[in-house]
Amino acid sequence: MPFDPSMLFMIVILVFMIGMMWWQSKKAKKQQAKVNDFRESLQTGTEVATYSGLLGKIVSVDLEKEQAVIDSEGSLSRWRLQALTEPPIVPAYVHDDEVDEYGNRLEDKADDQSQQDEQDADEAQKPIEATAEQNAKDEQTK
Structure with missing residues (x-):
């Protein structure tokens, strides 16, 4: 073959x-x-969401009947466990005025700039201090 x-x-x-x-x-x-x-x-107090979009906290769970009671802003409702899922993660909202064109926070830039200014001032002060120390040593040796 x-x-x-x-x-x-x-x-x-x-x-x-x-x-x-x-x-x-x-x-x-x-x-x-x-x-x-x-x-x-699932336990009492666990935050859940339903597939239809209801958000709330577990009040009670009955595993034999596969049901849970959810408290959503004061109103109680009974749901099947198959309809429950973990709640969505809500991202933190940042307004466009709070960030630059690259998405960096403006106050972070201001903090970085002030730290840089402090470092520059410290470095500028070092040669003056070193010169003052050298002059003091020179005067002591005279």
């Missing part, structure tokens, strides 16, 4: 596809385990 390059190509593609399916399955199992750990660790 002669060597057929197209057969080798088909085998490589098949191995690649099987590898991709295995990798996706492993990734999905890891994600599912993470979600299950979150749901099992």
